[in-house]
Amino acid sequence: MDQRFMARAIELAIENVDSDQGGPFGAVIVKDGSIIGAGTNRVTSTKDPTAHAEVIAIREACRNLSVFQLHGCEIYTSCEPCAMCLGAIYWSHISRVYFATQAADASAAGFDDLFIYRELAQPYSARRIPMIQIMRKEALAAFRAWEEKPNKITY
Numbered sequence: 001m002d003q004r005f006m007a008r009a010i011e012l013a014i015e016n017v018d019s020d021q022g023g024p025f026g027a028v029i030v031k032d033g034s035i036i037g038a039g040t041n042r043v044t045s046t047k048d049p050t051a052h053a054e055v056i057a058i059r060e061a062c063r064n065l066s067v068f069q070l071h072g073c074e075i076y077t078s079c080e081p082c083a084m085c086l087g088a089i090y091w092s093h094i095s096r097v098y099f100a101t102q103a104a105d106a107s108a109a110g111f112d113d114l115f116i117y118r119e120l121a122q123p124y125s126a127r128r129i130p131m132i133q134i135m136r137k138e139a140l141a142a143f144r145a146w147e148e149k150p151n152k153i154t155y
Contacts, residue, residue: 005030005076006098008038013053013078016040023111027053027077029061029070029094036073037061053077054085058092069093069155079106082113083120091155 005028012026022041029037039056043049054077062068074096080103081089089097107114115128124131146152 001098002030002033005035005074006100008035009053009076009078010100012038012040016053021045022051024109025053025078027057027075029057029073029075031061031065031070031073036064050084052082052085054081055088058088058094062092071095074098079103083116
């Protein structure tokens with residue numbers, strides 16, 4: 001744990017508010033004591049709802065290292081990651097997460113993602129955006145093709 005990296009994530013969050021590029025969130029990814037990726041929330045400036053600070057930082061770190069997994073890396077983020085960012089963190093295999101503020105702090109500032117966790121606990125048909133499964137049998141062909149592919153890159 002290195003407070004310099006958290007200070008940088010917080011600094012990015014504050015700078016982002018001042019620049020009107022997006023929300024008050026910043027993140028840095030560190031490997032071997034060096035920042036290899038950084039990001040700020042760019043949702044409104046890029047018109048991309050997935051452009052959260054953690055996702056931007058993960059994309060930059062992967063690009064800089066020419067990898068799709070970030071084993072041995074740590075992320076310092078100005079706020080506890082939302083459900084989407086947490087998923088991205090797990091998929092990228094980041095080793096450790098340091099966060100400053102909590103989801104409740106973000107909620108108090110108008111960034112409330114608690115409803116997503118509630119939605120996930122609901123049956124598909126009861127969700128605010130209903131999820132309807134169709135053509136499962138046909139789609140399983142893609143998984144069979146993957147399983148049979150001898151030169152696949154697993155992740």
